[in-house]
Amino acid sequence: MEQSVSEAVARKIEVREFSAFYGKTQALKSVNFAIPEKRITAMIGPSGCGKSTFLRSLNRMNDFIPGFRMEGAALLDGEEIYGPGVNPVLLRQRIGMVFQKPNPFQMSIYENVAYGLRIQGVKAHSLVSDIVEKSLRAAALWDEVKDRLKGSAFSLSGGQQQRLCIARALAVEPEVILLDEPASALDPISTARIEELMQDLKDRYTIAIVTHNMQQAARVSDYTAFFLDGALVEVGETTRIFTNPDDSRTEDYITGRFG
Amino acid sequence: MSFMKRTAGAVALAGLVAAAGVGQAGAADLSISGSSMLFPLEQVWSQAYMKSHPGTHISVASTGSGFGISNAANGNITIGASDAYLTRDLKKRYPALVSIPVAFEDTQVIYNIPGLSKGAKLRMDGPTLARIYMGKIRFWDDKAIRAINPDVTFPHSRIKVIHRADASGTTFVFTDYLAQTSKAWSDEIGRDLSPAWPTGSGYNGSDAVVAAVLATPGSIGYVGLGWINEYKLSSMALKNLDGYYVVGSVKTIQAAGRAALHDPSFPDDFNQSMVWKLHGKDVYPDANFEFWMVSTSLPGSTMKEVKNLIVWALTKGQKSTYTVKTGFAPLPFAPLKPRLNKILNHLLPGNSLDIQSGG
Amino acid sequence: MAANDHEHGDSLLVGGEHRPPAVAPLSFLVPDPKDDTSLEGPESVARETEETPLKSLRRSTHAQVLRSERLFHLSLRLGGLFILLLFATVLGVSVVEAWPSIEKFGWSFLWSSTWNPHRHIFGAWTYLVGTFWVTGIALLFAIPIAILSALFLSDYAPKWLVGGVSTLMEMLAGIPSIVFGAFGIIFVVPLMRDHVEPYLANTLGRRFDFFAGDAMGYGILSAGLVVGIMVIPLVATVTRDSLVMVPRETVEAAYALGSTKAEMVYFVKLPAVVPGIIGSVILGFGRALGETMAVLLLIGNQASVPASIQDVGYTISSLLANTFTYAVIDPLFSAAEIELGLILLVISLVVNTVGRELLLKLMGGRLAGSVGGG
Numbered sequence A: 001m002e003q004s005v006s007e008a009v010a011r012k013i014e015v016r017e018f019s020a021f022y023g024k025t026q027a028l029k030s031v032n033f034a035i036p037e038k039r040i041t042a043m044i045g046p047s048g049c050g051k052s053t054f055l056r057s058l059n060r061m062n063d064f065i066p067g068f069r070m071e072g073a074a075l076l077d078g079e080e081i082y083g084p085g086v087n088p089v090l091l092r093q094r095i096g097m098v099f100q101k102p103n104p105f106q107m108s109i110y111e112n113v114a115y116g117l118r119i120q121g122v123k124a125h126s127l128v129s130d131i132v133e134k135s136l137r138a139a140a141l142w143d144e145v146k147d148r149l150k151g152s153a154f155s156l157s158g159g160q161q162q163r164l165c166i167a168r169a170l171a172v173e174p175e176v177i178l179l180d181e182p183a184s185a186l187d188p189i190s191t192a193r194i195e196e197l198m199q200d201l202k203d204r205y206t207i208a209i210v211t212h213n214m215q216q217a218a219r220v221s222d223y224t225a226f227f228l229d230g231a232l233v234e235v236g237e238t239t240r241i242f243t244n245p246d247d248s249r250t251e252d253y254i255t256g257r258f259g
Numbered sequence B: 001m002s003f004m005k006r007t008a009g010a011v012a013l014a015g016l017v018a019a020a021g022v023g024q025a026g027a028a029d030l031s032i033s034g035s036s037m038l039f040p041l042e043q044v045w046s047q048a049y050m051k052s053h054p055g056t057h058i059s060v061a062s063t064g065s066g067f068g069i070s071n072a073a074n075g076n077i078t079i080g081a082s083d084a085y086l087t088r089d090l091k092k093r094y095p096a097l098v099s100i101p102v103a104f105e106d107t108q109v110i111y112n113i114p115g116l117s118k119g120a121k122l123r124m125d126g127p128t129l130a131r132i133y134m135g136k137i138r139f140w141d142d143k144a145i146r147a148i149n150p151d152v153t154f155p156h157s158r159i160k161v162i163h164r165a166d167a168s169g170t171t172f173v174f175t176d177y178l179a180q181t182s183k184a185w186s187d188e189i190g191r192d193l194s195p196a197w198p199t200g201s202g203y204n205g206s207d208a209v210v211a212a213v214l215a216t217p218g219s220i221g222y223v224g225l226g227w228i229n230e231y232k233l234s235s236m237a238l239k240n241l242d243g244y245y246v247v248g249s250v251k252t253i254q255a256a257g258r259a260a261l262h263d264p265s266f267p268d269d270f271n272q273s274m275v276w277k278l279h280g281k282d283v284y285p286d287a288n289f290e291f292w293m294v295s296t297s298l299p300g301s302t303m304k305e306v307k308n309l310i311v312w313a314l315t316k317g318q319k320s321t322y323t324v325k326t327g328f329a330p331l332p333f334a335p336l337k338p339r340l341n342k343i344l345n346h347l348l349p350g351n352s353l354d355i356q357s358g359g
Numbered sequence C: 001m002a003a004n005d006h007e008h009g010d011s012l013l014v015g016g017e018h019r020p021p022a023v024a025p026l027s028f029l030v031p032d033p034k035d036d037t038s039l040e041g042p043e044s045v046a047r048e049t050e051e052t053p054l055k056s057l058r059r060s061t062h063a064q065v066l067r068s069e070r071l072f073h074l075s076l077r078l079g080g081l082f083i084l085l086l087f088a089t090v091l092g093v094s095v096v097e098a099w100p101s102i103e104k105f106g107w108s109f110l111w112s113s114t115w116n117p118h119r120h121i122f123g124a125w126t127y128l129v130g131t132f133w134v135t136g137i138a139l140l141f142a143i144p145i146a147i148l149s150a151l152f153l154s155d156y157a158p159k160w161l162v163g164g165v166s167t168l169m170e171m172l173a174g175i176p177s178i179v180f181g182a183f184g185i186i187f188v189v190p191l192m193r194d195h196v197e198p199y200l201a202n203t204l205g206r207r208f209d210f211f212a213g214d215a216m217g218y219g220i221l222s223a224g225l226v227v228g229i230m231v232i233p234l235v236a237t238v239t240r241d242s243l244v245m246v247p248r249e250t251v252e253a254a255y256a257l258g259s260t261k262a263e264m265v266y267f268v269k270l271p272a273v274v275p276g277i278i279g280s281v282i283l284g285f286g287r288a289l290g291e292t293m294a295v296l297l298l299i300g301n302q303a304s305v306p307a308s309i310q311d312v313g314y315t316i317s318s319l320l321a322n323t324f325t326y327a328v329i330d331p332l333f334s335a336a337e338i339e340l341g342l343i344l345l346v347i348s349l350v351v352n353t354v355g356r357e358l359l360l361k362l363m364g365g366r367l368a369g370s371v372g373g374g
């Protein structure tokens, strides 16, 4: 059964009968799901239900895990993500990712943001510094770091580091941004800033966020998908999922009766 | 790997030997340490002596002549073994030391010249050898070398000078020959166990010198009789005082020793070189005495043991199964006796030698 | 490191419409008056006074707790003191023993190149230069190879190969240097003499005297290379260990930005392990600087300033090994040799200190980041 999005928006990403395995463990079970363009889609569900697996399948980060195997189809703009001619390196330029723990590189703040440009061979200094500034502004970090761009990225606070990672992801101008519990390691103030930031970004980017925090999902997302035991239980507009879910398991989870 | 044969087991910790000083040891405990060249001979001697003299224990170590001299002087060891006699400088620094000759040795010049006709007998004189070792003669076909060897055709190849890197008696005897025959060498470098070499490359121990010479085309080096015999090397005939070119061997070394012992002007305390100074057709010009150094300040009971050991070494100990086997030429006892008596009397007054003759 | 990981989940702190019943996990902190297992209940106090075997045995006073602390601290201090004393003794004895030479030659000892025991003139220059060349050649040779092999082991080698090669590497680090010296004599020297050095002389050597020479085999090149071989496992092992420790998150971040594997390794992993590499290079430097036996067998032990990498030379440590037992015969000679040893000590101290400063500076950002987190 395909769970669809009621609003008439383009499907940026779509998975069909998508299953994922780590060796013998099945982490995703025939998931059918579409992520709408320029909207924020939240993925919720108890630990180990396959949210990260799902997200990491979209930019093929699971390729690095020995024993990982998938079945079914995953499409970006209608094109097979796992198609034979697809180069994952090029795919990841289009689908950026921000991880649970801030993971800046051992280099300056500036070089962290410029990294993606450098590996793509962008050399022009003015262009690079323009993009660095633009990305840091977009990540709402510019004012805090503009005087210390040469400083080490590790001298930033955890929340700043996470916004730096977002700026770094934005700098390569991806179409989709995947966020895997981006605020779970942060304090409430940093979390609030990142939530604001996502609202600013959704005009230009398709955003998929995994969160453990129901309030966060309710606040920031347009759509919410609920996963349980590797299966997609229910997906729909966030307001509906949180007020009037179809499935009783969704309701149980949201009201905190398990998980 | 046979290069390592002679020095195998010769490694000893200087500190250990020093710690086992005579102070703590019983009267019948003797320690000999110093010259690595004498070490193999001292080993066979101590085995034989301890067998025939139960109750006496001898420990032997190879620590270098310098160590032997200084530690015999300060009483850390009973006997210091040295390839070199006490020069005036050392005599002044260590006035209590007495030198006792215990064997003959020599230094011979070896070479590796590619393209040399088989069986060619090379000759060398002191001044030319000195100029080679000063880096002034750089090719084997230099006219100075050709002049001494008119029958030999030399290749035009670079001479690679090889010398010892560690302080060694062999080097002392070798540089002694150069210093006696070349004023330039005497003025600029002199004789020393570890001189400031003007050129070449240095190797630790005679085995390494042999190895380097064998491995380096165009090289020249020097080692003692023992290594010549062991590795069946051919060496150069060296020019002696009377103008004869003589190859080192047990026979020619003994000829040199006899000439020295029969020379009334040779000092009674042996503290003078016998290199170059001796006349005779068969005299090898670069031979030397090997020495034991003993301090007059040793306690009387120890001194008695030392005297017995010295007398044994100079008589029974000179058998060629001991000496020649380990690379030395035996000392003749009769011509040695008058000077030896004086030395022993000096060490242990009223106790000179009353032994017939050596074996 | 863990400063970013807050112990409380966000959900407990941020209010919302759907407040989850989050009190449950915290209930043990808030005593429930109805709960008679609570520690503050009168019964529990009564139980506290009840004697059990453990209670009669366990520590009950502040002094008892302190005693174990004090004992431990005392032994730590003794250990530290011993190291200090040892160092002071080595330094003190060396300075005293070297004094005749220090007094006679002053600073000029450092740049005088005459070393003539016969004439009682001693200068360190030739030995300093020789030491510099051997150490330099060793590190130049070892560092790139070590880093490449560390990268291979950490990121490229198939799994079945990694264990074996790593073990081999560690074994290599434990082989006595005399063995490497012997290997140098039977393999490196002939290789240099018959192939490498003639080739260098005919190519680079035609334009630069520094590569010319007459192919002896023995010399600073062979000594440097063999010492380099001895340094490789040291640098490679430490570098591999720090490469393996680069967080998976960092690696994933690089891939997620569209890096190829080579870009990830070169631009992200390598910069992250620079402190580790510097640390290992300092270790390697110490090893190369002090290496004695292998150098002594290969360098040609000639007190001359090398003008070419094919030339022979002399290092401080090999000079001491070769001549120290002889030098003791003459107080000034032995003083000069001890002064050389002192110089070696100072060099390695300086390099260690500078290296440590560099490390601290490099790690500074990272440490500050972990302190300032949140």
Ligand SMILES: Nc1ncnc2c1ncn2[C@@H]1O[C@H](COP(=O)(O)OP(=O)(O)O)[C@@H](O)[C@H]1O
Pocket: A022, A025, A026, A027, A045, A046, A047, A048, A049, A050, A051, A052, A053, A054, A065
């Ligand atoms: N690298 C891995 N190797 C093996 N099993 C894994 C791996 N990563 C995740 N899993 C398993 O897959 C399932 C889904 O995990 P995950 O996608 O991380 O869940 P979530 O992000 O929802 O907590 C879990 O059972 C987990 O144990």
Ligand SMILES: [Mg+2]
Pocket: A051, A052, A053
């Ligand atoms: Mg997860």
